[in-house]
Amino acid sequence: MDDISGNNPLGNDVSDLNADMLHAVMELVSDGIWDWNANTGFVYRNPGWYEMLGYPRHSLENNVFTWENVIHPDDYPGVMVIFDDYINQRAPHYQSEYRCRKKDGSYLWIEDRGYVIARNPDGSVGRMVGVHRDIHSRKHSIEQLQKRNQSLEALVAERTRELSRVNQQLQLQLDENRILAEQDALTHIANRYRLEKVLLEECERAERFRLPLTLVAMDIDDFKLINDRHGHGVGDETLLRVVEGLNACMRNDDLPARWGGDEFMAVLPGTTLDAAKQAAEHIRQHIAQLPTLHDVCVTLSLGVAQRHRGESAAALMRRADQALYRAKAAGKNRVSE
Template sequence: MHQTSWMTSTILNRLSANAGMLLVRSLWDYCPEHMFIVRVEGPADFVIEAMNPTRQAMLGDEATYTGKRIEQLLPPPLCHGVIANLHRCVECASPIRYEEKGGYLDRDGICQQGHWQTLLVPITNQEGAVTHLFGVSRDMSLLPEQPVGAYSESKEFERRVHERTAELVAANEHLTHLATHDALTDIYNRRYLLELAELELRRASRYEQPLCLMMLDIDHFKKINDIEGHLAGDEALRRVARTILATVRECDLVGRYGGDEFLILMPETTATGAREIAERLRRTMTQTTPLTISIGIASLEPSDHFVVDLIHRADTMLLQAKRNGRNRIECAA
């Protein structure tokens, strides 16, 4: 029984935050196909990070390939074809299949000829950039000759490739959603919203564009929980989230900050525009639900370097709205 080495295990643990890698990890040690992970360093710059035990049996131990570039491991022209296909997978950011033929040096330094059918699956970070490629290869030259009319084993491999690709893509989409969205309201969670907000703040500062942040919460939310129960409180949070999404623009970032507090980041929006959106949201809440909300608004200032600067001012305005009677909007001057 093959066991993943400490170095490969470390790599897989680090990458397992990405959804697709969770499935890879469960298959890594025991799948009879050749598996490998490549780190994307540049348009034509790819570094081997790991290979499964099946691949190691062909090319050698980890020390012979980890951290090396494709051109250091495979001779031309084979390496050129491999690099071209890796680049193609990065460019289209979706799984691809290809075949390649050529010679390579095995773990004993002997030149071997191979014919491989390979599936490449891109692994992306939370910003959608392809950082790694996961590959599954089968050496077709080792398959026995198929009698005429028989079901080709390559067709069976192709079927399995399609199934595996669908599993990887579905798992990646599902777990990425879980990692970035609030489980109760299905809007962005605090961590991911703040990451996106920091990017928007830097962009707005760089191009000197207006930016506003809105913080709101539900009036008398504690009373809802105390009198009607926490299930009613949960439903109130979901109704507010749905109303926000139906009211704000597609470009606005909406997330749950904590408890009954919500944040809305509004790119390219002045204080006047943000107040109009806030008033439309406040009015919609009172007309379509039994709930009311209080809202605080802060605009980007030249001295703001982090999103927390806007959050602090918006929170101050929210507290002022509460003190002034609730169901109202206060905007920082």
């Protein structure tokens, strides 16, 4: 409440009010009323003040030290700042919430309001009255609400972390599924699906920027004979050996892929027919020079085709496949265009 000592023409009359009469009125009020005569140091506290804190009536010293001693140590500095600002006229009113120690040692939240009703000629406080009001239930409710909010926030945070973990796991699964969908199960190079997808993209890119693009079709010579004589286990080992050799001959931008069975293709972006034929010959020689596996000598037949302007991916694949058949017809283990 505001300091009324300076703007109330009856201020002196109020300060001179018979203390016994004023205190008699205070005895009837249930709230904790206090009356501080700063000039004498005497502090009157009504029965409601004592009952609020669990003390017998008028059982404590009637001075400001009693007030200071019941304030919670953690709250004391802040209360004093607010109190000093008010009595020194740096703040328009005095109101503070803090904890007071009860007789049983526990602490009670109270709201303390007060105002100066008289000042001395030098401006210092002459007399000040105020009220302590029990706000413990309200504070307790607020604390419980804050704890519930914190618990809810913690729960939300945990659920958010859990959802993030689930999303990461789902993303990893999606990535893995995407890889599996575009990867040959045995050789782990690109499968037919990815080959068609990449070839289509490269055809569009070659058309857009007028770049050369070459496709190499490859087939393991006499692979059926290898399976028939040595079994599918050796056949699988042969496929893996060929893929290992293919990977060793590929550039970073090239894509080797298993077309199906013992047939492979390689997409060579930015590569002319002559350069692709050289690359295909290098692949043929590299495979032919691999150490024998179970007395099996492995060779490749290769067909090379460079994309024509406006040619579709399917048409390019047909021409590369036709070139491969020409290599087979010419005696195998060779490159044809």
